[in-house]
Amino acid sequence: MAFVRLLASPLLASSTADALQRRCAGDGSLLAFVSDPDIDTTVCSLRVPDEGLRKAVASLTETIGVAQSVGRAFRIEIQHSDAASAISDEALRAVAVDAQGALRSSIYIARRAMAAGPWSAARAMGWGPQGLVLGDAAPSLPFGGAESSGVAIEVGSPTVILKARLAGGLSGAQMHAIARVCGSGQAGFVEAAVYPIALSRDGSAYFVIELSDVKRVPPHRVLTLLEIEARRYGARLGLGALLSDAPLSVFLGALATHMALPVNAAQVIETHVPAQTVQATS
Numbered sequence: 001m002a003f004v005r006l007l008a009s010p011l012l013a014s015s016t017a018d019a020l021q022r023r024c025a026g027d028g029s030l031l032a033f034v035s036d037p038d039i040d041t042t043v044c045s046l047r048v049p050d051e052g053l054r055k056a057v058a059s060l061t062e063t064i065g066v067a068q069s070v071g072r073a074f075r076i077e078i079q080h081s082d083a084a085s086a087i088s089d090e091a092l093r094a095v096a097v098d099a100q101g102a103l104r105s106s107i108y109i110a111r112r113a114m115a116a117g118p119w120s121a122a123r124a125m126g127w128g129p130q131g132l133v134l135g136d137a138a139p140s141l142p143f144g145g146a147e148s149s150g151v152a153i154e155v156g157s158p159t160v161i162l163k164a165r166l167a168g169g170l171s172g173a174q175m176h177a178i179a180r181v182c183g184s185g186q187a188g189f190v191e192a193a194v195y196p197i198a199l200s201r202d203g204s205a206y207f208v209i210e211l212s213d214v215k216r217v218p219p220h221r222v223l224t225l226l227e228i229e230a231r232r233y234g235a236r237l238g239l240g241a242l243l244s245d246a247p248l249s250v251f252l253g254a255l256a257t258h259m260a261l262p263v264n265a266a267q268v269i270e271t272h273v274p275a276q277t278v279q280a281t282s
Contacts, residue, residue: 001047001048003031003045003046003047003158004045004057005044005077006043006046006060007074008132009039009074010040010072010130010131011035011036011040011042012072016064016065020063020064029047029048031047032245036163038165038197039130039243050087053087061102061103062102066104069104073132073148074103075132075153075154076095076154078155079157079159080157080158092155095153100151105151107153108150108153110123112155115212116191116211117183117193120210124137124150131197159211159212160210161244162209163208164206164223164237165205166235167204167235167238170205171199178196178226178230179196179207181225182194189221192209192212192217215249220253220254
């Protein structure tokens, strides 16, 4: 089983986002769909069988189309527990060629074989002010005259993405200092990448956190460190949001840690509701 995550920045138009969500929910593959204005990014997460990978990605890019690619950056994350052997170079190139044709954009292909922290400096398309930003990498499949910022296709093991908000009037320099301490290739948790994104008018600072191993480094550990560092500058942790799908064990572990009580999956109401019902009401 493979997982596909599409990120588009700036936000997709509401009509396109609705069409994308309906198309993915219709076949039962949709895991999560979020359009977050704080980071100006739409995120769509799917679960697909290995043999259906090319079709699933093509469905996403064709639904978006050329018109919605103008002025946008896209990242397509293909995730598998055994990505190195399950997703061949030939299959990956076929996905890339399809995406280039649908979005008329240059394609940047990479296989992630490292933790999220060091990967933050090596990847072709990371996070920057107001969303996704392309680095200095050369395209694997260039497209002359493209009006899109580019499409990065990353292959690797599953990751989790969340947004964190710090309230208290931080500066840009302070945001970067906090991010370096909490998650990077040189400091903090190596399995976490913490990206400073934006400062809002009310003084809130937004970060994107990517985790490559939630067993070793669960989200609540990174958020705890984020708040500790924020308090050094007079800020505090505010409301955040999950931007991708995540294992239930992540939340059970956080509850057990902070409540000091035994917690198991049977105590979660949603585990007793058929998946079709959950998708229909989400």
